[in-house]
Amino acid sequence: MIENHILSIAIWSPIFFGILLLLLNKKLSTRKINYLALLGALVSFIVTIPIYKNFNTTLSTFQFQEFHHWITPFNINYHLGVDGFSVPLILLTSFMTIMVILISYQSQRFKSASYYSAFLIMSGLMIGVFCALDSILYYIFWEAMLIPMFLIIGIWGGPNRIYATIKFFLYTVLGSLLMLLAFLYLYFKSGTFSIIDYYYLPISLEAQILIFLAFFMAFAVKIPMWPLHTWLPDAHVQAPTGGSVILAAIMLKLGGYSFIRFAMPIAPDATLLLKPLMISLSLVAIVYIALVALIQKDMKKLIAYSSISHMGFVTLGLFLVSPLAVEGAYIQMISHGFISAALFICVGILYDQTHTREIKNYGGVINKMPLFTAFVVFFAMANAGLPGTSGFVGEFMVILGSMKENFWIAFIAATTLILGASYSLWLIKRVFYGDIGNAAVAKLSDINAREVMILGALASLIIFVGVYPKIISDITNSSVMQFIELVSFSKVGVL
Amino acid sequence: MSNLISQLTLLSPEIFVALMAMLILLLDLFIQDKNKHLIYGLSQLTLLVAGLLTASLGFSEPQFAFKDMFVFDSLALFLKMMSFITLSIVFIYSRNYLLNKKLLTGEYFSLSLFALLGVMLMISSRNLLLMYMGLELLSLSLYALIALNRDDKKSNEAAIKYFVLGALASGLLLYGMSMLYGFSGSLDLYTIGNIIQTQEINSELLVFGLVFIVVGIAFKLGAVPFQMWVPDVYEGSITPVTMMISTVPKFAAVAMLIRFLFQGLDYLIVDWQQMLLIMAILSMIIGNITAIAQKKIKRMLAYSTISHIGFILLGFYVGTIGGVQASIFYLTTYIMMTLAVFGLIILLSNTQKSIEFIDDLKGLSQTKPWEAFLMMIVMFSLAGIPPTIGFYAKFSVLQAVIDQEVIWPAVVAIIMALIGMYYYLRIIRLMYFEKSDKKLKTKTSLPMLSVLTINAGGLLVLGIFPKTLMSISALAVGGSL
Numbered sequence: 024m025i026e027n028h029i030l031s032i033a034i035w036s037p038i039f040f041g042i043l044l045l046l047l048n049k050k051l052s053t054r055k056i057n058y059l060a061l062l063g064a065l066v067s068f069i070v071t072i073p074i075y076k077n078f079n080t081t082l083s084t085f086q087f088q089e090f091h092h093w094i095t096p097f098n099i100n101y102h103l104g105v106d107g108f109s110v111p112l113i114l115l116t117s118f119m120t121i122m123v124i125l126i127s128y129q130s131q132r133f134k135s136a137s138y139y140s141a142f143l144i145m146s147g148l149m150i151g152v153f154c155a156l157d158s159i160l161y162y163i164f165w166e167a168m169l170i171p172m173f174l175i176i177g178i179w180g181g182p183n184r185i186y187a188t189i190k191f192f193l194y195t196v197l198g199s200l201l202m203l204l205a206f207l208y209l210y211f212k213s214g215t216f217s218i219i220d221y222y223y224l225p226i227s228l229e230a231q232i233l234i235f236l237a238f239f240m241a242f243a244v245k246i247p248m249w250p251l252h253t254w255l256p257d258a259h260v261q262a263p264t265g266g267s268v269i270l271a272a273i274m275l276k277l278g279g280y281s282f283i284r285f286a287m288p289i290a291p292d293a294t295l296l297l298k299p300l301m302i303s304l305s306l307v308a309i310v311y312i313a314l315v316a317l318i319q320k321d322m323k324k325l326i327a328y329s330s331i332s333h334m335g336f337v338t339l340g341l342f343l344v345s346p347l348a349v350e351g352a353y354i355q356m357i358s359h360g361f362i363s364a365a366l367f368i369c370v371g372i373l374y375d376q377t378h379t380r381e382i383k384n385y386g387g388v389i390n391k392m393p394l395f396t397a398f399v400v401f402f403a404m405a406n407a408g409l410p411g412t413s414g415f416v417g418e419f420m421v422i423l424g425s426m427k428e429n430f431w432i433a434f435i436a437a438t439t440l441i442l443g444a445s446y447s448l449w450l451i452k453r454v455f456y457g458d459i460g461n462a463a464v465a466k467l468s469d470i471n472a473r474e475v476m477i478l479g480a481l482a483s484l485i486i487f488v489g490v491y492p493k494i495i496s497d498i499t500n501s502s503v504m505q506f507i508e509l510v511s512f513s514k515v516g517v518l
Numbered sequence: 519m520s521n522l523i524s525q526l527t528l529l530s531p532e533i534f535v536a537l538m539a540m541l542i543l544l545l546d547l548f549i550q551d552k553n554k555h556l557i558y559g560l561s562q563l564t565l566l567v568a569g570l571l572t573a574s575l576g577f578s579e580p581q582f583a584f585k586d587m588f589v590f591d592s593l594a595l596f597l598k599m600m601s602f603i604t605l606s607i608v609f610i611y612s613r614n615y616l617l618n619k620k621l622l623t624g625e626y627f628s629l630s631l632f633a634l635l636g637v638m639l640m641i642s643s644r645n646l647l648l649m650y651m652g653l654e655l656l657s658l659s660l661y662a663l664i665a666l667n668r669d670d671k672k673s674n675e676a677a678i679k680y681f682v683l684g685a686l687a688s689g690l691l692l693y694g695m696s697m698l699y700g701f702s703g704s705l706d707l708y709t710i711g712n713i714i715q716t717q718e719i720n721s722e723l724l725v726f727g728l729v730f731i732v733v734g735i736a737f738k739l740g741a742v743p744f745q746m747w748v749p750d751v752y753e754g755s756i757t758p759v760t761m762m763i764s765t766v767p768k769f770a771a772v773a774m775l776i777r778f779l780f781q782g783l784d785y786l787i788v789d790w791q792q793m794l795l796i797m798a799i800l801s802m803i804i805g806n807i808t809a810i811a812q813k814k815i816k817r818m819l820a821y822s823t824i825s826h827i828g829f830i831l832l833g834f835y836v837g838t839i840g841g842v843q844a845s846i847f848y849l850t851t852y853i854m855m856t857l858a859v860f861g862l863i864i865l866l867s868n869t870q871k872s873i874e875f876i877d878d879l880k881g882l883s884q885t886k887p888w889e890a891f892l893m894m895i896v897m898f899s900l901a902g903i904p905p906t907i908g909f910y911a912k913f914s915v916l917q918a919v920i921d922q923e924v925i926w927p928a929v930v931a932i933i934m935a936l937i938g939m940y941y942y943l944r945i946i947r948l949m950y951f952e953k954s955d956k957k958l959k960t961k962t963s964l965p966m967l968s969v970l971t972i973n974a975g976g977l978l979v980l981g982i983f984p985k986t987l988m989s990i991s992a993l994a995v996g997g998s999l
Binding site for chain 2: 042093094095096097159162163166167169173174178185188192193196197200201203204206208210211215218298
């Protein structure tokens, strides 16, 4: 009985706790609100574990399917289901929500109940995106998730938050609306909004190209791909720590996931046709954005640009359309979820004490925060792709995959190993090493047990995935094969 | 004899509303100022009884009365019931405001009821004369309503402006009607439609007549390029009247459009489609872009209305039953959202001064969190962001457009919807992201707040379960086209 609703429970339990927090807002003390939020996040995480445990890795079909009629005039249904691509991301989402709530214990003092509830509700909506098998249901989760993020950046963000949040919102919505048009067109062609049916729907090449471009606008903004990335640094810099963490760890992944779920299998011929363009855009992101990251003066901005550069690997791997590269791209998504989240948390910890993110305002932090510095150095190494960390696995697989395609693609992509190391290590050198920079740094105190726990958890996951990536590839394996098959299958021939 | 009775039964809601409107006007003379609540109660009772009378006629095949002048079909049933509910909510929201402004008089209620009578006649008419009579009854009542606050300069200016333009539009409509009559020798829309189809009529002249008809409809809807009156009237009237003008007459205008273009002149579809398309696109562009520049909240809402009318016209432009269903559904959600937004403005208005500028909403989330939250839902719904009902409204219109394999109007609509989001988000931004510089001192009336909560919360709940409302509006159209 519960088996059939396992996905619904995963979606709705964080939303339930979020609404509960909103309702109890005035009745509880801050302390109790903290505990309730943590309880909500923990429960929401625990209910996602059965999805992983009961998942049958040998099947490439959608599992735990749940189907209810919803808006019958338009044949829109409440249809959920997961495959190998969804499961790790669902767990990542519910896990990161715990981290966000824990990290916000100290920094958030104003309207904390609404703050937590925004994150919990958003977590449920994001899980909904990963589970939806009806395109309108997917679209509703996708759009609804913007509302909490819009409020998080707008209410709890930095000084320039209003500009950043409106830019974030409008950029994302423009892409989404075009995606809606694509869905409506597919509905007109097929009479259904079911994603599974779209996979086998024959479409002419011209239509495929338009559909692909509409999807591209939606997902490339989200990932973000160069040149649609400009909202991300603004949003990251202005967002509170928790917002940045979710943005980097989960929201960017929605773009990559959606390319896998929609754009590529629905328009396979257009994908193959536009493959050179997509690969070029990815390479520009990898190299050019890494160079941009090198010259940043703001720590958060640097990490934001490094995120874009790393996400370039994801799109590169996906568009190479070979099992190795796609697998690598997927592991890169998960790994980047851990690493970027950890780095944003680290910046948040520093910012809470000094209230500045400018690199030049720091120096010699190691003298005051040795334990913290150890963690940061580790995360920076992982960001640069140090073997043994998860950052290495994904990038290496994608580079190997591209080597099979073309030596020069692999060559350009591999430059990131140098560039990534440069900006990461240079950041470390300027912020953490050397003599104590100024009075503010001299007043810093090292991280407490709670923060050690958060960073420790993330660090061990990074090592675990780095040493044993099989834990992810086992789940995704059959789905990757299915995906390659769908993308290699020409829909034009069927016409 | 029994035939006459059954015909009168069909008209019983209209007759009742007419009698009550006159009775209220008369009673008003004898009721002392402190007992004006009686008038309010009586008006609500009128709406309730009229609703019951209409409902008792039931959902059935189209019925006709008085030599087919008057028609009662599923569309009429739906639109009339919606008008009653809407006007009733308008009265609930207006009551305190009018009381504070010392305008709670019989005039407001009886004029509104006369306007409603005009709306009801227009909804049910398939005869040129009856249509024109209904239109004039509606318009004349509205002219007087706009000037209700007679010591206010703006109010008078708006009334004069609306009167001059409205008279011009009526004249144009009448001219178009006279041409149709000249061609066909009949006042009945169905007969006119048949004659146009079967006999050879100079089609250029026919289209000439059609243009005047469409102008008349567009003026009532407030579609570009006949939108000039909308911002001034919205701004000049007191908020309860603005709320009334932006809701109830729209039902009549839409009914007029369906009766004329879909039931009478459907043979000329190719011609009027182009006109509707141009007006729809222009309304969306001008409405949305001009709204960005507005500083006053009512002017902003006026332009936002124009843009929504553009969406409604886009559904009609498609010319299919699906398109009309989408437009009627859009209209229904538009009315709900408009009621909620004006209700909130009235609720937040001071006893002395109303909320006039958009900036007056600054920091509302700190002083009035619940009201701010409701306003946020309404704004997201107006912007068409899921999971609110406003999304499905845009969704169904776009679906109807794409279903005809015309893509570019849909793309324009989407880009304009995006531009529209900017100014709706600005209100959320002011309420939530900025600090208030002055405090709003308002007395919250609990019954009104609870109705508003249902109204605004309904936008969210219906956004999660939109099926019923969609089916009802689809049924209303399906039974009469």
